[in-house]
Structures are given as C-alpha cells and as structure tokens.
Amino acid sequence: NRRGLNAYLSEVWxxxxxxxxxxxxxxxxxxxxxxxxxxxxHLAGDELLKxxxxxxxxxxxxxxxxxxxxxxxEFVAVLPGAVLPLAREMAEVMxxxxxxxxxxxxxxxxxxxxxxxxHESVWALVHEVDGALYQAKRGGRxxxxxxxxxxxx
Numbered sequence: 001n002r003r004g005l006n007a008y009l010s011e012v013w014x015x016x017x018x019x020x021x022x023x024x025x026x027x028x029x030x031x032x033x034x035x036x037x038x039x040x041x042h043l044a045g046d047e048l049l050k051x052x053x054x055x056x057x058x059x060x061x062x063x064x065x066x067x068x069x070x071x072x073x074e075f076v077a078v079l080p081g082a083v084l085p086l087a088r089e090m091a092e093v094m095x096x097x098x099x100x101x102x103x104x105x106x107x108x109x110x111x112x113x114x115x116x117x118x119h120e121s122v123w124a125l126v127h128e129v130d131g132a133l134y135q136a137k138r139g140g141r142x143x144x145x146x147x148x149x150x151x152x153x
Contacts (some may be wrong), residue, residue: 005068005076012064012080013122016115024079024087024113025125026057028094029140031106033073048103049073055101059094074096076126084113084146091144099142108136112147 001133009025014087016023030036030052049069056067056075070076077094079087091109098107110133128147136145 002069002071005066005078008066008068009076009078009122009126011120012078013116014125015124020115021081022083022113022115023122023125024082024084024090024111025122025129026077026079026087026091026094026109026111027070027126027129028067028075028091028107028109029133029137030073031082031108031137032120033105036105048105051101051103052098052105052107054098055110055125056094059090059097061090076139080112082113084111087111087113088144088146095142095144106142108133108135108141109144110147 011022031099036048053067053069053075056077060067064080066078069077071147077090079090082090088111091111095107095109096106110129110131112128114125132145132147134142138144
C-alpha cells in the first residue's frame with residue numbers, strides 16, 4: 001500500500017544518508033492504460049496491473065529492492081545501493097521484459113539515483129524521477145529517461 005511504500009522510501013533514504021550509499025528510484029508508467037481499460041474493461045485492467053507487477057518484481061536484483069504501485073497505473077521501484085548506471089540498466093531490463101511479454105503493452109520509465117544528503121527529503125529524488133518519466137513519455141513512450149544525463153527533468 002501507499003503508506004508502506006512511503007515508509008520504506010523514508011527508511012531507505014535515511015539508511016543511505018547514514019551509510020553514505022546511493023539510493024535509486026524508478027517511476028514506471030503503463031503506456032496508454034486508459035485506452036486499454038476502455039477497450040478491455042476495468043477487470044482486465046486490474047489483471048494487467050497484477051501481471052505487470054509480477055514481471056517488474058521478477059527483474060529485481062536484491063531482497064532490499066522493492067516494486068510497489070504508486071497510484072493508478074504508476075509503479076515505483078526502490079533500489080537501495082544502486083548507482084545511476086545500474087538503475088538505468090534495471091529500468092531497461094524492465095522495459096524490455098514488459099515489451100517482450102504476452103501482455104501487449106509497454107512502459108515508460110524515469111530514473112535517478114544519488115547518495116542522500118542529511119538536509120534532503122526522498123521526495124526531492126522522487127520529483128526528479130517523475131520529471132524524467134514525463135521526458136520519456138514526451139519522447140515517444142516505451143523508453144527510459146534518466147534525470148542526470150540530460151534525457152530527463
């Protein structure tokens with residue numbers, strides 16, 4: 001649930017700050033989900049989201065990594081200890097797995113990573129990632145954009 005995700009993000013952020021280890025966040029959006037729901041119905045849309053969660057979760061590399069529904073058709077992946085190149089690679093793996101699945105849908109992904117600073121909130125990172133996601137969507141969907149490499153935010 002959303003409250004659990006918020007608590008986990010804060011916990012990971014604080015741990016990263018105290019250990020001086022990076023935290024990566026991905027925001028994943030199902031492309032054209034409204035059209036899918038309109039065509040197949042809301043029950044089929046709910047099933048699609050469950051299957052998508054399974055695919056995304058199967059891409060995680062460690063027990064500390066987490067994929068959770070963020071709201072609507074958006075998901076967040078939290079990758080404690082991951083640097084930006086690894087986060088981007090994970091986002092690409094997720095994008096390809098969804099594209100190659102039998103679901104018949106694609107995803108757009110925004111990602112960013114950094115070592116948390118004590119004066120920062122995790123929501124600053126989430127805001128960056130959200131900007132990168134919209135860059136990916138503006139770029140044509142079914143793609144990954146990162147905040148710090150000029151392809152996002």
